[in-house]
Amino acid sequence: MAVPTTRTARRGRPGYDLESLLRIAVKLFNERGYDGTSMEDLSRKLGITKSAIYHHVSSKQELLRLAVGRALDGLFAVVEEARTVPGRAIDQLEFLVRGSVTVLADRLPFVTLLLRVRGNTKVERDALAKRREFDHIVSALVEQAAIDGDIRADIDPATTARLLFGMVNSLVEWYRPRRDDDLHTIADTIATIAFEGIRLPGGE
Amino acid sequence: MAVPTTRTARRGRPGYDLESLLRIAVKLFNERGYDGTSMEDLSRKLGITKSAIYHHVSSKQELLRLAVGRALDGLFAVVEEARTVPGRAIDQLEFLVRGSVTVLADRLPFVTLLLRVRGNTKVERDALAKRREFDHIVSALVEQAAIDGDIRADIDPATTARLLFGMVNSLVEWYRPRRDDDLHTIADTIATIAFEGIRLPGGE
Secondary structure (H helix, E strand, O other), X not given: OOOOOOHHHHOOOOOXXXXXXXXXXXXXXXXXXXXXXXXXXXXXXXXXOHHHHHOOOOOHHHHHHHHHHHHHHHHHHHHHHHHOOOOOHHHHHHHHHHHHHHHHHHOHHHHHHHHHOOOOOHHHHHHXXXXXXXXXXXXXXXXXXXXXXXXXXXXXXXXXXXXXXXXXXXXXXXXXXXXOOOHHHHHHHHHHXXXXXXXXXXXX | OOOOOOHHHHOOOOOOOHHHHHHHHHXXXXXXXXXXXXXXXXXXXXXXXXXXXXXXXXXHHHHHHHHHHHXXXXXXXXXXXXXXXXXXXXHHHHHHHHHHHHHHHHOHHHHHXXXXXXOOOHHHHHHHHHHHHHHHHHHHHHHHHHHOOOEOOOOOHHHHHHHHHHHHHOHHHHOOOOOOOOHHHHHHHHHHHHHHOOEOOXXX
């Protein structure tokens, strides 16, 4: 780990703070896979020595932990906010779906990385555990909304929760901030499909 | 490429036909990423020489082409079948959604690989082009169903198509054939959410 710092290697190079280091690391992880990216690759990409990186973080795992933490903090902040939404479980569920769309869009590279985590290291297993916790929260809201009589009781809550977030999470595959897709419109479309369905009552 | 065949390396080892070779290669690609898996890794996993692999396929790219072909052939067979479904665009759309669920479940490792393709090689770019073609077919059906007055016209067809298949494709993340999830129930749940929505008319 302790590669000696050569001051010359940094001379004339741009300096990196933890934030920019993290952004570039996440970009690289998303392009090549976390397992497929070495600290050597990252140091080459940044044009700084490995020890300059270790000045900011203790390991590649710490970079991953910080990165998936950004995604998870965003999602769990929406969970906390949803709990304070006045009204019924269905209203909190809709808030959570819409809020998650915003988090995904705002923290796209971090959430992309989170959704690709496999579980080979402790950091990855912890992230997967947090994802399961999130799924359980969604699933419990679906269940409560069914008990409240607000949503249909003929579909399994856990499957419904997975499918709702199948729609939401698909954003990492096709949403690009530069494109003209308006985020509110996307959130509306997801909420419309999920809660109202696409079939018109008049049709067939 | 032309590593000399050492007969001894195969002695006492199980033989592989193209089918079993392909299944093991796809499993490895899904675990380590296509880019992260070398023919060396594959030969080690199989316990046969690289030239024994090259007896079946000319390159790693050909393995990928065969593998994503399995997924695409399945999906486009459903497209062809959907076209013959009597009725309206909405009926063909529902057939396509339900049929795709079956293809995903039946060809899970192949579709998983297809959905992770990035586009670094010609085979990958071709696969992405076919995926876009599939998306356009779904999108056109959504558009026609809206024109027919069968589905709501206030949501963008391309976004709707992406979100419908966001639900369908999420199966590769959580569906495991061994689990007790019944495939018909999953297809029903997706169709219910997509076409009818989860909110009960009486609710709220």
